[in-house]
Amino acid sequence: MKWIGLTGGIACGKSTVSRMLREHSIPVIDADEIAKEVVKSGSPGLKSVINAFGSDFLLEDGSLDRRKLGQHVFGHPELLHRLEGILHPLVREETRRRRRLLEGMNEALAVYDVPLLFETKAQDQFDGIIVVSCTKGQQRERLQRRNKWTDDEIEMRIASQIPIQFKEQEADFVLHNNRDEQHLLKEVDRLLAWLENQKKET
Incomplete structure (x- = not known):
């Protein structure tokens, strides 16, 4: 494929x-869509982000406050690097899973x-x-x-x-x-x- x-x-x-x-x-496999999915409420990914950055970045419903976290890390390379170190491996793993599914369906x-x-x-x-x-x-x-x-x-x-x-x-x-x-x-x-x-x- x-x-x-x-x-x-x-x-x-x-x-x-x-x-x-x-x-x-x-x-089409969408990395942004996967990045949101791996930090959805109750996920291990969200727990890892909160452990690294603190519960201040949770909304009242327990989901991630993406805008607040973005404001916190952008412009600060070391913080952005820390966040990417959590998210990128999770996104890569889910991407590989979806890609294998498409290959199994013989998509060209x-x-x-x-x-x-x-x-x-x-x-x-x-x-x-x-x-x-x-x-x-x-x-x-x-x-x-x-x-x-x-x-x-x-x-x-x-x-x-x-x-x-x-x-x-x-x-x-x-x-x-x-x-x-x-x-x-x-x-x-x-x-x-x-x-x-x-x-x-x-």
Whole structure:
């Protein structure tokens, strides 16, 4: 089974592209979705996070206060590294489980939607890499609208990732999500054709 990485900058539209691929029956495993699942209420992952950072990061219902924890670790590399040391092994284990299931179903290709593909130096794990790209101004605007973050929060999140220009240079396919929805649909059509070619090369 071809293993294709899907990544990009924060708020470049990667999740939208993932959803569109699923609508075209392309199997997609979502690292963010798994990262939320491994720290759900009552999970060993949540217990590990709270042991490391304290119960101040729990909401009243016992779930993780993701925004508060994000504010705490971003801009502090040693704290971010500690959090990633807890989460990344759990995410990798669940990803391997889901990948084996897809291989057992004889899928020709699967896409792994992973925000920190380049940041975790995972390039060699993939048969191909897709990067979803937009301008930094669009990233800021989308984060402001979507997350209601402060300017400082936005800048810290963008700065914590490798610049999108580097990711574009390293990609096998760049999808430009820098215009309107009609343009995005055309870009996704172009991506679907590329994915079909990847299947033929299996």
